[in-house]
Amino acid sequence: MEKDQLAVKKKENSFGVADQWIRRSVERLRLSSVVYEHLNRPMRSVEISIPVKMDHGGVELFRGYRVQHNNVLGPFKGGIRFHPAVTAESVTALSQLMTLKCALIGVPFGGGKGGVVCDPHKLSLLEKERLSRGYIRSLGFLLGPDVDIPAPDLFTDAQVMAWMADEYGQLARQYTPGVLTGKPVEVGGSLGRREATSRGCFYVTRETAKLYNFPLEEARIVIQGCGNVGGQVARIFHKQGYRVTAICDISGGLYHPDGLDIPALLEHVRKTGLIEGFSGGEKISSEELLTLDCDILIPAALENQLTAANAAEIKARFVVEAANGPTTPRAEQILGERGAVLVPDILANSGGVLASYFEWVQNRQGYYWDLEQVNRRLEKMMVEAFHAVYQFGREKCGGDSIREAAYGFAVQRLAEAMRYRGWL
Numbered sequence: 001m002e003k004d005q006l007a008v009k010k011k012e013n014s015f016g017v018a019d020q021w022i023r024r025s026v027e028r029l030r031l032s033s034v035v036y037e038h039l040n041r042p043m044r045s046v047e048i049s050i051p052v053k054m055d056h057g058g059v060e061l062f063r064g065y066r067v068q069h070n071n072v073l074g075p076f077k078g079g080i081r082f083h084p085a086v087t088a089e090s091v092t093a094l095s096q097l098m099t100l101k102c103a104l105i106g107v108p109f110g111g112g113k114g115g116v117v118c119d120p121h122k123l124s125l126l127e128k129e130r131l132s133r134g135y136i137r138s139l140g141f142l143l144g145p146d147v148d149i150p151a152p153d154l155f156t157d158a159q160v161m162a163w164m165a166d167e168y169g170q171l172a173r174q175y176t177p178g179v180l181t182g183k184p185v186e187v188g189g190s191l192g193r194r195e196a197t198s199r200g201c202f203y204v205t206r207e208t209a210k211l212y213n214f215p216l217e218e219a220r221i222v223i224q225g226c227g228n229v230g231g232q233v234a235r236i237f238h239k240q241g242y243r244v245t246a247i248c249d250i251s252g253g254l255y256h257p258d259g260l261d262i263p264a265l266l267e268h269v270r271k272t273g274l275i276e277g278f279s280g281g282e283k284i285s286s287e288e289l290l291t292l293d294c295d296i297l298i299p300a301a302l303e304n305q306l307t308a309a310n311a312a313e314i315k316a317r318f319v320v321e322a323a324n325g326p327t328t329p330r331a332e333q334i335l336g337e338r339g340a341v342l343v344p345d346i347l348a349n350s351g352g353v354l355a356s357y358f359e360w361v362q363n364r365q366g367y368y369w370d371l372e373q374v375n376r377r378l379e380k381m382m383v384e385a386f387h388a389v390y391q392f393g394r395e396k397c398g399g400d401s402i403r404e405a406a407y408g409f410a411v412q413r414l415a416e417a418m419r420y421r422g423w424l
Helices: 002-012 017-028 033-040 088-105 125-142 158-172 196-211 228-239 262-272 286-290 329-337 351-365 371-396 402-421
Strands: 044-053 059-070 076-083 110-117 148-152 220-224 243-249 252-255 282-284 296-299 318-320 341-343
Touching (some): 017 402, 033 402, 044 088, 059 076, 059 125, 076 088, 076 125, 076 158, 076 351, 088 110, 110 148, 148 158, 196 228, 196 296, 196 318, 196 341, 196 351, 196 371, 220 228, 220 286, 228 262, 329 341, 341 402, 351 371
Parallel strands (some): 076 110, 220 296, 296 318, 318 341
Antiparallel strands (some): 044 059, 059 110, 252 282
16 A cells, blocks of 8 residues: 555656656566666655754754665765755655666766755845755765765755855865865866756757758757756857747746847846846747747756647647656657657756766866866767667667657666666
């Protein structure tokens, strides 16, 4: 009964569909059921209470989590998010995705994830620093450059990582930059880290277009989301000479059939915080943006954006998931039935994981690469992973679904590592 209830919860969770794909991969590849059991639940899950002295003089308790999903390939790796909707279930599901993503992209990490239940917009800078340091004081004993290596995630950034790395250094009595990634360059961070997820998405989109003989220079590109990922994706496509015809954020969207002035729009967003008020296109709603007549749709915002309710109206030939879990299973089925090509999140947005790996390597070596080296390595590994997944799909999965191929490829790599380590 307990297992049945757990399965229902995972199915209801927006990211819980990963569990279904893992099971399907294990069955299709005729792997031991023990592989699924290893990947079905985390190795360790910790819940903490973090006391934080607030600016008004009182103390508030914040609930935090760290989930260590699987380390068969190496140290646990995954971000820490500050958000009101953080739950044990969501962090667990995200840690599972990280295990798969690391395996797929070929880095020697396992999956982990952390989070704190809070509204970061209501915290002062000092309160946010105290919360960040408190998180490390509570969980530092579980972390380490060879054990568990957190990174930024939703509403955490390089500054938060710097505070956390400093706090860990005080606990360890020496500054240990390799314990966290996503730090400022001045304290051990890597060049190119901020735009790595977006750059990886660009490389995967480019390779997809080549594979299907679609001329990218003619593409009408629509991007949902204008934050760190969506905004940077737009910037990269525009810089490469491609046409971004629509983009949106929480304030709504803009559309221009000849392409938006992305540098000017992003400068407006930098100054005001929102797209609203920029006059370079026709105003549209976020819902209208998803159903625009376009060639490439890049969801780069939240989960569950493409659903059974709107999938039939989505006209894009290619959907590239820059966000985690933006497409529900039923929506993906509808898109597939009309011939749309979907590139899944565990492949399309894995550039950030690669950049974290590069930062960790540089920290361990004490030797730092220039931006050209970072981007060259990122492109090489993203392109190799894309074609390895595609070839695996043709040989093992019938070539029908890139998502099925991506999950199968990752699960097989994990199963091989389990076999060699004697876990099966």
